[in-house]
Amino acid sequence: MTEAATSSGHSRSRPYGLDDRYHLQHVHLFASNIDETIAFYKKWFDARVTWDGDYGGARNVFMKIGIGAMHLYEQSPRDLGRNAVHHLGMQVVGLHEVYERMKAAGLHLPNPVREHSGGGYFMVKAPDDVLLEVFEPGKSRDPRVREYYGLGTGE
Known part of the structure; x- marks a missing residue:
């Protein structure tokens, strides 16, 4: 892994062994029924749950789908639109x-x-x-x- 100094002077490993500093790492979605949502992505896209726990006062699930990542937040969407x-x-x-x-x-x-x-x-x-x-x-x-x-x- 390539090392890089942060603005605070700490050395950090670069993700994925690449020299790139920035990566779109995940999409984070609200899930009104998190278990149904997990089952959907597991069934249709072979998603793997890599972490399931409390974060910020709510259940969060981190999943890998191939090389991509998706996070689910156990909470109903806040509005009916998809925002951007x-x-x-x-x-x-x-x-x-x-x-x-x-x-x-x-x-x-x-x-x-x-x-x-x-x-x-x-x-x-x-x-x-x-x-x-x-x-x-x-x-x-x-x-x-x-x-x-x-x-x-x-x-």
């Missing part, structure tokens, strides 16, 4: 298989998988009306975009 959040993007392998499993389970899927030269996606609502874009990048995407999605630049 439009959707969360869930990258998958086997888009059509995930779609068919969700459809067979009775989840409301307003549209079929939308295909384009760069892959495909569909939208579905998670608990508390959190809108998810479930997507799989295609092989014909710009190499820079494939690299961004962690797929490298090759086929």
Whole structure:
């Protein structure tokens, strides 16, 4: 791990062994039924609970989904809108298989998988009306975009 001095002079390890100082590390969502929300992300996206405890006077759950992280706060959303959040993007392998499993389970899927030269996606609502874009990048995407999605630049 790379060491860096903070403004207070303390040395800190850089996350993930990278030289980058800043990382979008997690999304934190309110959950009106935290157990239902945990079950949803476990079932559909193989989420793993890494910590479940009290933080700031309420139950907080930290989950990993692939390389990403999601935190849940056991409290109903404070308003009916999504504030500035439009959707969360869930990258998958086997888009059509995930779609068919969700459809067979009775989840409301307003549209079929939308295909384009760069892959495909569909939208579905998670608990508390959190809108998810479930997507799989295609092989014909710009190499820079494939690299961004962690797929490298090759086929």
